[in-house]
Amino acid sequence: xxxxxxxxTQQLVxxxxxxxxxxxxxxxxxxxxxxxxxxxxxxxxHVMPLLAEHFSVVAMDLRGAGFxxxxxxxxxxxxxxxxxxxxxxxxxxxxxxxCGHDIGGMVALPQAATYREAVTHLAVLDVPLxxxxxxxxxxxxxxxxxxxxxxxxxxxxxHGREYDYVSAFMAERFYDHSTFxxxxxxxxxxxxxxxxRTRGGMEWYRTLAATMQPRASTRRSRSRYRC
Numbered sequence: 001x002x003x004x005x006x007x008x009t010q011q012l013v014x015x016x017x018x019x020x021x022x023x024x025x026x027x028x029x030x031x032x033x034x035x036x037x038x039x040x041x042x043x044x045x046h047v048m049p050l051l052a053e054h055f056s057v058v059a060m061d062l063r064g065a066g067f068x069x070x071x072x073x074x075x076x077x078x079x080x081x082x083x084x085x086x087x088x089x090x091x092x093x094x095x096x097x098x099c100g101h102d103i104g105g106m107v108a109l110p111q112a113a114t115y116r117e118a119v120t121h122l123a124v125l126d127v128p129l130x131x132x133x134x135x136x137x138x139x140x141x142x143x144x145x146x147x148x149x150x151x152x153x154x155x156x157x158x159h160g161r162e163y164d165y166v167s168a169f170m171a172e173r174f175y176d177h178s179t180f181x182x183x184x185x186x187x188x189x190x191x192x193x194x195x196x197r198t199r200g201g202m203e204w205y206r207t208l209a210a211t212m213q214p215r216a217s218t219r220r221s222r223s224r225y226r227c
Contacts, residue, residue, distance in 0.1 A: 002067075003042045003187045007049060008057075012067070015086035016079070021067035022060045022087050026052025029120075030093035032084060033059040036102020036127070037148075037201050038166050040066035040191045042184065043101065058096075060087055062104065064200020066191045075203035076210040077130075081111035085118060097121035103204050106130060130208055144169070148205035155198050162198070163189040 004010070008025035023041050031051060035043040041059040051057045061068040063083050064075060074080070084107060088096050097120050100108030105124035112119040128138040139145045148154055158165045166189045167182070174180050192198050 003040075003045070005045050005048060007052065010067075013060075013087050013090050015090055016074075016083050018063060018069035018071055018074070018083070020060050020063065020069070020083055020087050022058055022091065023048075024056070024058050024091065025049075026055055026057045028055045030056040030058065030088065030091075030096040031121075032088055032093075032096055032098045033057065034084060034098065034100035034104030034107050035059070035062065035065070036100075036104050037065075037204060038169060038188050038192055039102075040188060042066075042187050055097075056093070058088065058091060058093070060084065061191075062107065062204075064203060065197060067194075070196035070200035073203075075200070076207045077106045078110050078114065080107045080204075081114055084108075084111050085115045088118070094118060095120050097123075099123040099125065100127075101125040102127045106208075145205060145208075148202045149208070151206070154202050158192075158198055162192045165189075166192060 005023065005025070008023050010021060010023050012019040013022045021041070025048065033041070033044045033048070035041055040061050044059045048057050048059060063080050064070040074083075084098070088094075095118055098108045098111055100106070100111075100123070102125070105127040106129060108122060108124055109129060112122040128135055128142075163186060167185045170185060170188075171177070171180060192201065
């Protein structure tokens with residue numbers, strides 16, 4: 001099942017040695033939306049039409065998710081940030097805003113730090129950030145971080161049970177359970193069941209040690225952005 005959204009088009013954009021699935025629509029200043037785990041670009045489908053009234057919206061599947069390629073490596077957040085930046089440049093957006101949720105936020109931060117002249121605005125939603133105060137203490141309390149970091153074990157346990165795992169994971173985190181839509185969960189689960197995608201998503205966590213950045217450098221970078 002391929003999720004589609006009225007008024008938006010999907011395309012595979014060749015960048016950084018792979019192909020990234022990008023969903024585009026609207027007009028105006030460009031904004032890039034980066035999803036979290038275990039989602040895909042579909043995470044943003046409720047807000048994309050609203051944003052498209054004022055912005056040129058780009059929502060992409062991160063490397064290893066959805067219909068983007070899932071190579072064997074390149075899941076450190078600096079490389080994923082390069083993916084995201086090159087998608088925007090390939091689509092003709094030399095300057096743009098970026099909003100990242102969860103793992104997408106971990107990608108958006110180095111993206112803004114590395115491509116300072118390109119990123120005009122930065123928003124990071126609902127995620128602890130590697131290299132920041134209380135990172136270790138915070139992630140130690142979040143069970144799935146350590147589980148997903150295990151080599152091969154999550155893939156073996158989740159295979160064939162993608163819907164069960166995603167639905168249980170999401171239900172645990174919903175503040176308002178009236179918004180729990182089994183149809184959305186099915187989209188994420190089917191995407192995870194595509195070859196290599198469970199492994200790709202777990203690699204986002206396994207590379208977190210390589211994502212650690214000096215706090216001082218990152219803080220200097222963030223000070224010039226408006227959220």
